[in-house]
Amino acid sequence: MGEVTTFLGLSFQIWLVIVMVIGLFYMLTRTRVPAEVTFLGAVTFLLATGVITEHDLMEAFGSEAILVTGTFYIILAGLLTTGVLYWLSKYLLGEPSTFKKAIIHVMAPSAILSAMLGCLEVTHLFTDMVKIWARKLAIAPSKLLMPLSYAATLGGMCTLLGHSSNLVVAGLYIEQTGRALNLFAPLIPGLVCTIVGIVLITFLRDKIPPRESPEVSFEETSDYTVELLVPTDNEAVMKTVDEAGLRNVRGGSLIEIVRFDKEVISPVPSDEYIFGGDRLIYSGQINEIIELKNSHGLVAADHHVYNINEIDSNRKMRTAYVNFGSELIGSRMCENDFEKRSDMVLVAVARQGRRVDEQPRQVVLQAGDTLLLECPSKRDTNLESTFKRALTFFDSQFVPQLGIRTIISASILILMFMLSSFQVVPLITSTMIAAGAMLVFGCCRMDSVTKYIDWNFLLTLGAMMVFSTAITKTGLVTVISNPILELCAQNPYIIMIVMCLLASVVSELFSNVSAAAVFFPIIYHQAISLGCDPMPFTIALMTSVTISYATPVGSVTHMQIYGPGGFKFTDFLHLGTWMHFVLLAVNLTTIILIYPLK
Numbered sequence: 001m002g003e004v005t006t007f008l009g010l011s012f013q014i015w016l017v018i019v020m021v022i023g024l025f026y027m028l029t030r031t032r033v034p035a036e037v038t039f040l041g042a043v044t045f046l047l048a049t050g051v052i053t054e055h056d057l058m059e060a061f062g063s064e065a066i067l068v069t070g071t072f073y074i075i076l077a078g079l080l081t082t083g084v085l086y087w088l089s090k091y092l093l094g095e096p097s098t099f100k101k102a103i104i105h106v107m108a109p110s111a112i113l114s115a116m117l118g119c120l121e122v123t124h125l126f127t128d129m130v131k132i133w134a135r136k137l138a139i140a141p142s143k144l145l146m147p148l149s150y151a152a153t154l155g156g157m158c159t160l161l162g163h164s165s166n167l168v169v170a171g172l173y174i175e176q177t178g179r180a181l182n183l184f185a186p187l188i189p190g191l192v193c194t195i196v197g198i199v200l201i202t203f204l205r206d207k208i209p210p211r212e213s214p215e216v217s218f219e220e221t222s223d224y225t226v227e228l229l230v231p232t233d234n235e236a237v238m239k240t241v242d243e244a245g246l247r248n249v250r251g252g253s254l255i256e257i258v259r260f261d262k263e264v265i266s267p268v269p270s271d272e273y274i275f276g277g278d279r280l281i282y283s284g285q286i287n288e289i290i291e292l293k294n295s296h297g298l299v300a301a302d303h304h305v306y307n308i309n310e311i312d313s314n315r316k317m318r319t320a321y322v323n324f325g326s327e328l329i330g331s332r333m334c335e336n337d338f339e340k341r342s343d344m345v346l347v348a349v350a351r352q353g354r355r356v357d358e359q360p361r362q363v364v365l366q367a368g369d370t371l372l373l374e375c376p377s378k379r380d381t382n383l384e385s386t387f388k389r390a391l392t393f394f395d396s397q398f399v400p401q402l403g404i405r406t407i408i409s410a411s412i413l414i415l416m417f418m419l420s421s422f423q424v425v426p427l428i429t430s431t432m433i434a435a436g437a438m439l440v441f442g443c444c445r446m447d448s449v450t451k452y453i454d455w456n457f458l459l460t461l462g463a464m465m466v467f468s469t470a471i472t473k474t475g476l477v478t479v480i481s482n483p484i485l486e487l488c489a490q491n492p493y494i495i496m497i498v499m500c501l502l503a504s505v506v507s508e509l510f511s512n513v514s515a516a517a518v519f520f521p522i523i524y525h526q527a528i529s530l531g532c533d534p535m536p537f538t539i540a541l542m543t544s545v546t547i548s549y550a551t552p553v554g555s556v557t558h559m560q561i562y563g564p565g566g567f568k569f570t571d572f573l574h575l576g577t578w579m580h581f582v583l584l585a586v587n588l589t590t591i592i593l594i595y596p597l598k
Helices: 014-030 033-046 053-061 063-082 084-091 099-117 119-137 142-158 164-177 187-203 215-219 338-342 377-386 406-423 429-439 448-453 456-471 476-487 493-508 512-529 532-546 555-561 571-594
Strands: 225-229 252-258 278-284 314-323 347-352 370-376 391-393
Touching: 014 033, 014 456, 014 476, 033 053, 033 215, 033 456, 053 187, 053 456, 063 084, 063 164, 063 406, 063 429, 063 448, 063 456, 084 099, 084 119, 084 406, 099 119, 099 187, 119 142, 142 187, 142 555, 142 571, 164 456, 164 512, 164 532, 187 532, 187 571, 252 347, 278 314, 278 347, 406 429, 456 476, 456 512, 476 493, 476 512, 493 512, 493 532, 512 532, 532 571
Parallel strands: none
Antiparallel strands: 225 278, 252 278, 314 370, 314 391, 347 370
């Protein structure tokens, strides 16, 4: 069928894959459709058009990359619940006295732990601590958050568990060769890059832009909340807030009503009635809101109801950051139902370290925006898991109890690494054993593990494995590989350098997981065509796609610190471009020196 149905020398199925890839990139970069929905649609398209079969789909979603990632979430749940990660964040970093020492204190431990626990988890773990350091040292948090993200990315290069893209490449390698990679397969080039990267950042630390922390705008909520009292003879009494025109007002919005009997109503529904003696709490533009005293016959209350440290016991102020790919991007709170679904109230918005001087619920939200939210304290433990797709909270009050299970879960983690590193059992087996041990010894419970699992990310990983299968199965690999082989004169060194350079650039623009899945079948086919051992090419690709430092979308760790650091998109270019090309050269040179290509 492929020979009969051709266009410009390419089969119909190859054109379907090309159209799918172009459409996928368009949807990811030009629309607000969630990434997981886009990937699911692309997989459905490939399945419906016959490019892949149900068997291909089951193999992709049952691959080692998916199983190891999913199982490792259980292990992380045990480490979090028993306080192992809490202990590490509290005692491992130390107390640096200068900015230069702080960079070393941040980067060395985070790089080591990222190799063991994954770069994203370590970045999330240390973010709050790093912000506390910055305040003590009187420097901008961005000056330490960027080194934290870069170090986590560097350390993650050293093991298969450090980056999800490493697991994707390892899983595809198993499918092609039937041989499993060692947990520490990328250790040598990863370690060399980590050392060079830490030294480079230490000497180029002045290139890290100082950005104001968004929390500076949120230190006192009394700076931008106004409390007004409703007199008993006011004409608004016994009207709803909408009827009285007191809900969404010029310059702000009504976030809370405090009754004369201390009852607190928040969020305030549109049909809530007003009574004499009610205290109306507004957020937004102070000068404009204060005019309500004249226009609606309100009077100034004698004090603000709360500030950041003193609030109603039934409500808490929490800081959250709008994630990349969040459903909130491009929308206004007044136009969606997020507050109603979450029982949270938006009080203020900060962007790149400065509070946005607009009515908060009228602000068009962007990725990285910092939101000050009034939340119900009774749901504090569930906010992160329920809304983690849209927001990331960095002020969790969870403090685990350290005890015997802390030692047990740490021992389980060490045992897992020993079993895998000494090749006693494959990586998937060691992670399954460790996850089972966490459950058996009570380090975590299965009913609570699900809130730690990122189902959207697992779907994305599975979709990437499907795309890799489609590229190989349709012959698109050959179509792409042959011209490159001819252009590079069949020289394996030039081909490795060119392919890894292209893959690293693609990872900067999209993600390292996408780059790994798309480029692996191409570079593997080229290695086999040249009669070379595919192992060095595999390791080169695995480490190269993680060298993403010039844009915030290149790595999940950069996206994690983007909001807390008050960064601009272009801030990563200054130091990141140097990091990208220097480390890519170091990485490829190391691999060429230590691995024979034939």
